[in-house]
Amino acid sequence: xxxxxxxxxxLSMAPSARAHxxxxxxxxxLLIYRQMRSLVGPHRDLDDLVQTALEQILKSRFEGRSQLxxxxxxxxxxxxxxxxxxxxxxxxxxxxxSDEQPKxxxxxxxxxxxxxxxxxxxxxxxxxxxxxxxxxxVVILHDISGEDVATIxxxxxxxxxxxxxxxxxxxxxxxxxLEGDLYYGREPREGPSS
Amino acid sequence: xxxxxxxxxxxxxxxxxAPSDAEILxxxxxxxxxxxxxPVSSFSLSQYGFGALALGALAAGVFWISxxxxxxxxxxxxxKEAWKExxxxxxxxxDRQPTVSAPTSAAPVTEPALRREPxxxxxxxxxxxxxxxxxxxxxDPASLALPEASWEEIARAMRDGHEERARELIVQLxxxxxxxxxxxxxxxxxxxxxxxxxxxxxxxxxxxxTLKDLRATGATSSIRGSAxxxxxxxxxxxxxxxxxxPANSPSSPAAP
Numbered sequence: 001x002x003x004x005x006x007x008x009x010x011l012s013m014a015p016s017a018r019a020h021x022x023x024x025x026x027x028x029x030l031l032i033y034r035q036m037r038s039l040v041g042p043h044r045d046l047d048d049l050v051q052t053a054l055e056q057i058l059k060s061r062f063e064g065r066s067q068l069x070x071x072x073x074x075x076x077x078x079x080x081x082x083x084x085x086x087x088x089x090x091x092x093x094x095x096x097x098s099d100e101q102p103k104x105x106x107x108x109x110x111x112x113x114x115x116x117x118x119x120x121x122x123x124x125x126x127x128x129x130x131x132x133x134x135x136x137x138v139v140i141l142h143d144i145s146g147e148d149v150a151t152i153x154x155x156x157x158x159x160x161x162x163x164x165x166x167x168x169x170x171x172x173x174x175x176x177x178l179e180g181d182l183y184y185g186r187e188p189r190e191g192p193s194s
Numbered sequence: 195x196x197x198x199x200x201x202x203x204x205x206x207x208x209x210x211x212a213p214s215d216a217e218i219l220x221x222x223x224x225x226x227x228x229x230x231x232x233p234v235s236s237f238s239l240s241q242y243g244f245g246a247l248a249l250g251a252l253a254a255g256v257f258w259i260s261x262x263x264x265x266x267x268x269x270x271x272x273x274k275e276a277w278k279e280x281x282x283x284x285x286x287x288x289d290r291q292p293t294v295s296a297p298t299s300a301a302p303v304t305e306p307a308l309r310r311e312p313x314x315x316x317x318x319x320x321x322x323x324x325x326x327x328x329x330x331x332x333x334d335p336a337s338l339a340l341p342e343a344s345w346e347e348i349a350r351a352m353r354d355g356h357e358e359r360a361r362e363l364i365v366q367l368x369x370x371x372x373x374x375x376x377x378x379x380x381x382x383x384x385x386x387x388x389x390x391x392x393x394x395x396x397x398x399x400x401x402x403x404t405l406k407d408l409r410a411t412g413a414t415s416s417i418r419g420s421a422x423x424x425x426x427x428x429x430x431x432x433x434x435x436x437x438x439x440p441a442n443s444p445s446s447p448a449a450p
Contacts, residue, residue, distance in 0.1 A: 029222055037208065114349040119385075120207055121211055124200075124204055124207070143197075144208070
């Protein structure tokens with residue numbers, strides 16, 4: 001209870017691996033940032049989550065039995081799940097309907113295009129919030145981050161069969177949620193800008 | 195839209211909105227510097243709470259053990275004699291409330307009259323120090339002018355989830371001297387004020403008026419076009435038509 005080190009996966013770090021991290025904190029940070037961002041999206045707590053994950057990785061042990069990216073991905077996943085456990089119920093109670101509604105599409109040639117892209121992405125992750133965290137994680141890891149089932153199983157700490165089940169169920173739930181969605185419910189129109 | 199298409203779109207959006215490596219590293223360097231400057235507790239508030247409870251329970255346990263493991267009331271027996279003794283002790287003279295006798299004098303008690311002090315013509319030391327107006331340095335208007343926000347900053351704010359900050363920057367751009375920037379900012383403001391309730395898009399009346407104005411007088415054709423399209427969607431109720439809904443099959447081919 002009074003430790004902020006996450007439970008290890010039974011891995012132990014070889015001294016050479018520890019030396020590997022030394023001096024490569026920047027690369028590690030960028031890797032963790034991308035992985036965490038794909039898991040949580042453009043979230044306001046993203047920086048804190050990345051920082052926490054980096055601290056955990058530097059404290060924990062890595063033997064090199066799996067790829068470094070798999071190891072860091074698993075830490076990111078656990079940090080994120082821990083964050084969700086603290087805030088999930090609060091968000092479910094206090095998230096308002098209007099928070100989940102998208103804005104209209106705008107002309108891609110205006111400077112607002114980037115704002116639009118940001119908003120669309122944030123909308124996607126808000127919809128994802130309504131999928132259970134375990135299914136959501138598997139869908140993100142597989143369909144967005146491009147990880148294979150075996151890797152995902154080691155990241156989330158479960159069997160491949162369970163990963164496939166969660167993937168199927170997560171996709172099904174997402175399809176239900178995105179049906180008729182103003183951003184993802186139809187193909188974007190490529191109208192002329194007048 | 196097929197799930198395959200959505201995946202592609204989300205990956206593209208993640209890529210398009212990701213900050214640069216330099217930006218990420220700079221941000222975390224700043225965060226690290228801030229954290230090392232401020233004292234940080236390794237424990238969360240709930241952990242402190244649990245710790246306090248545990249300490250309290252431990253203290254109670256130690257006290258209980260030291261008192262011989264007996265209940266608190268055991269050993270304290272109030273007998274009649276003890277009660278009487280206690281009651282007599284309470285009668286100590288020094289414990290009695292002092293009584294104040296009523297005044298016997300018939301002279302009425304009056305308040306001392308308020309005497310008006312003659313006004314001192316010379317200012318008080320405090321007033322003297324305030325009398326001479328301080329020479330204030332006139333603010334240079336140029337130095338007060340805030341740097342104009344940029345679209346990159348707005349995008350960055352939205353990327354980081356700081357919607358309020360993005361809105362502030364957009365409001366700044368609304369005051370721009372450049373007409374196109376100003377109207378783009380007004381359009382962005384309208385966009386961020388858009389609300390969707392029950393599947394229909396709605397706008398506050400002031401924003402609707404802005405949108406109509408942009409449709410008619412927007413600085414560029416693309417601004418006028420965007421405003422026109424949005425108004426059309428609002429007037430149509432904003433819900434997608436039935437034939438536009440995606441197919442039920444999960445592996446429906448992506449549209450070209």
